[in-house]
Amino acid sequence: MKTYSKIIIAVLILVTGLVIVGCKNNNSEKEEYDRSVxxxxxxxxxxxxxxxxxxxxxxxxxxxxxxxxxxxxxxxxxxxxxxxxxxxxxxxxxxxxxxxxxxxxxxxxxxxxxxxxxxxxxxxxxxxxxxSPIGVYVREDDTRFDDDYSAINNSEVRIAAVQGEINNEIGEKDFPNANLDPFTDDVDVSQLFLEIKLGRKDVTFAEPMFAYDYIEKNPNTIKNIGKANPIRNxxxxxxxxxxxxxxxxxxxxxxxxxxxxxxxxxxxxxxxxxxxxxxxxxxxxxxxxx
The missing domain is CATH 3.40.190.10 (Periplasmic binding protein-like II)
Known part of the structure; x- marks a missing residue:
């Protein structure tokens, strides 16, 4: 009987210890969670x-x-x-x-x-x-929008854009009357500059960093008319x-x-x-x- 009682007491002590340890761990985790980043x-x-x-x-x-x-x-x-x-x-x-x-x-x-x-x-x-400024890119000899971006908002003006990109967002938001037929999202931004160079599109909007490589390889083809007045910043x-x-x-x-x-x-x-x-x-x- 004494042995049985000792076993019960030992089990109770073990369970109590586990509960205490568990509470400490939970409190520790809670303290970690409660602390700010x-x-x-x-x-x-x-x-x-x-x-x-x-x-x-x-x-x-x-x-x-x-x-x-x-x-x-x-x-x-x-x-x-x-x-x-x-x-x-x-x-x-x-x-x-x-x-x-x-x-x-x-x-x-x-x-x-x-x-x-x-x-x-x-x-x-x-x-x-x-x-990060967003430039306005047109053909080198195009002066239509130099002094007035609102002139882009015309059904005869074709915006080069890619679905989901900032150029498409700007086209939709700022120039709803322009001709906007975006490429699928697997098209590289360099294709937009090429479209303008070839006369198939009139304008696009891009970070100057992205246009830099294209202009270096294709000088005197496109220009940024938004250097002093970026359309986004x-x-x-x-x-x-x-x-x-x-x-x-x-x-x-x-x-x-x-x-x-x-x-x-x-x-x-x-x-x-x-x-x-x-x-x-x-x-x-x-x-x-x-």
């Missing part, structure tokens, strides 16, 4: 980032798998100044990146993300590191989970510092091939247009 970064000393290969903002070398690019250098500089490390946790996609920060798989997206009005509904964005920012105020304030303070001390401009000079490809946040043209 920024508090976890400070505790662990590591920023967990997701990334998309998006030159020159974020570059993944296909051979060595090493990272470089404008935003990669910016986040590394922020980490260096604050004794933090960057863990390039996983590649993400444009389709899943908001979900990746929402679910806590990563702390931030380390490549430039345009802070569009639609994205702002689901995620928070830092202040811009730089702006998108802020390039780090994207984080919505509501993470601590992390947002930290990143904004650091970005402001490296903009003011010239670090961002030095980084940009390594990756930007010509003036006007991007717009510095200190430039007079640094006005958001969406």
């Amino acid at each position: 920024y508090e976890n970064i400070k505790k662990d000393g590591v920023i967990e980032v997701g990334y998309i290969n998006y030159p020159p903002g974020f570059i993944v070398d296909p051979n060595s798998n090493e990272f470089s690019g404008i935003f990669q250098e910016v986040i590394e500089e922020i980490a260096r100044r604050n004794d933090l490390k960057i863990n390039y946790k996983e590649p993400v996609s444009w389709a899943t990146m908001i979900q990746d920060v929402e679910l806590g798989r990563v702390d931030l997206i380390a490549n430039p993300v345009w802070a569009t009005d639609a994205r702002k509904k689901s995620a928070d964005f830092t202040q811009p590191v730089y702006y 998108y802020p390039n920012s780090f994207m984080i989970k919505k509501g993470e105020t601590g992390l947002l304030n930290f990143l904004n303070t650091e970005i402001d510092a490296i903009v003011k001390d010239g670090t961002v401009e030095k980084i940009l000079s390594k990756y930007v091939p010509f003036d006007g490809a991007v717009i510095l946040v200190t430039d007079s043209l640094a006005i958001e247009k969406q």
Whole structure:
């Protein structure tokens, strides 16, 4: 009987111990969950980032798998100044990146993300590191729209665009009366410039960085009439989970510092091939247009 009682007591002690340990583990997990992303970064000393290969903002070398690019250098500089490390946790996609920060798989997206009005509904964005202007490209000898973009809004004007791309969005939103028959989304942007060169289309809208290679290989064929007046001007920012105020304030303070001390401009000079490809946040043209 005594042996039986001892067994019962031992079992009760074991069960009680397991319950206590379980409660401690649950409390520990809850504390981890309750902490903000920024508090976890400070505790662990590591920023967990997701990334998309998006030159020159974020570059993944296909051979060595090493990272470089404008935003990669910016986040590394922020980490260096604050004794933090960057863990390039996983590649993400444009389709899943908001979900990746929402679910806590990563702390931030380390490549430039345009802070569009639609994205702002689901995620928070830092202040811009730089702006991406959207140029207006026409044939070299075409002057019809030089002084008045509204002249594009005519049924005789043919807009070169690709389904789902910014050129198609601008065509639909700004020039509903123009002739807009977009290509399928497997068409490269260089095809749009070729369409204009050959006279099959009249105008398209694109980042100057994308037009640069085409113009270098095909001089005196197309031109950007939007250098001084881009039709859009998108802020390039780090994207984080919505509501993470601590992390947002930290990143904004650091970005402001490296903009003011010239670090961002030095980084940009390594990756930007010509003036006007991007717009510095200190430039007079640094006005958001969406």
